[in-house]
Amino acid sequence: MFSSFNIHTLFLYLVLKFRYRQPRFSSRRQYRRVVFKHGECNVVQGKVAKRRRKYLQDIFTTLVDAQWRWTLLVFAMNFMLSWLGFAVVWWLIALNHGDLDLSVRDNNSTWEPCVREVYSFTSCFLFSVETQHTIGYGSKHTTEECPQAIFIMCLQSIVGVMIQAFMVGVVFAKLSRPKKRTQTLLFSRNAVICQRDGILCLMFRVGDMRKSHIIEAHVRAQLIKKKMTIEGELLPFHQQELKVGGDGEEDRIFFIWPTTIVHKITPESPLYMLSAADFLQEKFEIVVVLEGVIESTGMTTQARSSYLPNEILWGHRFETLVSFKKETGEHEVDYSLFNNTYVVDTPLCSAHDLKKLISLRAHTEMHHMQPLDSCTNYCSEQSDTATSGSRTYRPRSELHDKQLSTSDLMMAQLEPFLINPGELPGPESFL
Structure with a gap:
């Protein structure tokens, strides 16, 4: 009797498990990404007329793509x-x-x-x-x-x-086919934003685990978000190219060790007007693509990944993972540090506001006026005051133009979004 009871319980457990189990990508599809972190595109081709006939007309590709x-x-x-x-x-x-x-x-x-x-x-x-x-x-x-x-x-x-x-x-x-070659091409778990040579930059890291290298490797990045045209047309998946490159500011990289890919947030960048708080409110997706020729086979391969706003760490920088070993005379790559970042002082305002503050500071120093604090100190002081409560504060001036000096007026027009870089919201869609 005890044995039959256990068998019956096990049977009910298996029935409920297989009946109510979640789909394969249910935990990841809630993000509504266009491209998953592992590179698979979240796109299903539906309602195609004469689908089977068209697949049979290209039977070779159909069999190659099939399981x-x-x-x-x-x-x-x-x-x-x-x-x-x-x-x-x-x-x-x-x-x-x-x-x-x-x-x-x-x-x-x-x-x-x-x-x-x-x-x-x-x-x-x-x-x-x-x-x-x-x-x-x-x-x-x-x-x-x-x-x-x-x-x-x-x-x-x-x-x-x-x-x-x-x-x-x-x-x-x-x-x-080079599809499996992408399994050894790595993208960092998060992207970061920090200053490099005084310019705010979006950065992510790519790496290759194999000894055989990727020849003619180059990187591209696309920002996908909603856009409303001046005619009132809604573009739900508007794509905009992000200019990215390695240390030489070129999309082609010498890919012999993990490389940090940099996008400078300049006036031509779609991220130019976004501050730290805006990154938590905006809904977009940055799709990154690494392409190159496999050294051992001569075939072209492509690896993909993507970053949502909550996966971009403001005020962080990647740790160095390449070191020189004097004992062996070799450069060693420590992939345990591949995703590691550390906090650095970074202005919380947008690149647009940062440029204004730098110009304003240069203007005041030129006219022997009292110099303004740097954008980092200004944002940090305001952040300590604004985040002392339970909500984030976005300062706005309530004074009239006539009550302010030129410097104060320009400062009041700046709106650095103040938020702790470590505070990130839960995952959400870019749609």
Whole structure:
């Protein structure tokens, strides 16, 4: 009784588990990303007219893209159907010529069959396999008695070679495609924003675990967000290119160790007007793409990832992970530090406001006025005051222009968004 109770409980558990289990990507699809962190595109092609016909018209690509079980099934079925099809043809030839009537063959010593040693459909099937793959086990062979048999033998040989060439090409293309090469190409878990040479920059890190390198590697980045045109048209997935590059400010990188990719937030950047608080309120997605040629195969590969606003750390910088070992004379890469960052002093205002503050400070110093604090100190002092309560404060001036000096007026027009860089909201969609 106790045993039957346990079996019944286990059965109910399995039923409920498989009935109410979550979909494969349910935990990730709540972000509504365009590209997942591992590079898969969150796009489903639906309601395509004559989909199956179009897939069959490009059967080679369809088989290469299909899962292995379907490719191997088609591989086996092609050979089986060709063997059976030609076995039927050989059986019809033998039947029409009377080769299957043993009484006729025994009573006529001069009888010449179309195919020797063929007496049934089974022997026709064996002859079909031997002919298509040029096995030639023994005495089965065609004679000069039936021209149609000679023609079918030639035709089956050609068809067999074509099937083998096609299926070997599919399997080879499937094995050698560079899709799996992206598994060893790494993107940092988070992107960061900090100053580099006095300019706010968005940075993320890419790496390659293999000893064989990616040749002609280059990086691209796209910002995807909603946009309303001046005509009132809503573009739900407007794409805008972000100019990115390595230390040399070029999209092509010398990819022999992990490299930090930099996007300078200049007036041409779509991030130019965004402050730290805006990053927590805006809804967008930055899709990054790494492309290059595989050194060992010469094939082109592409790795993808993406960053949502809550995955961008304001006021952080990546730790150095490449060091020189004097004992071995080699440069060592410590991939345990690949995603590590540390906090640095960074203005919380936007790049636009930072440029204004720098210009204002230079203007006041030029006219021997009392110099203003740096943007970092200004934002930090305001942040300590604004975040002392339970909510974030965004300062605004309530004074009239006539009550302010020129410097105070320009300062009042600046609106640095003040928020603790470490405070990030929960995951949300960019839509």
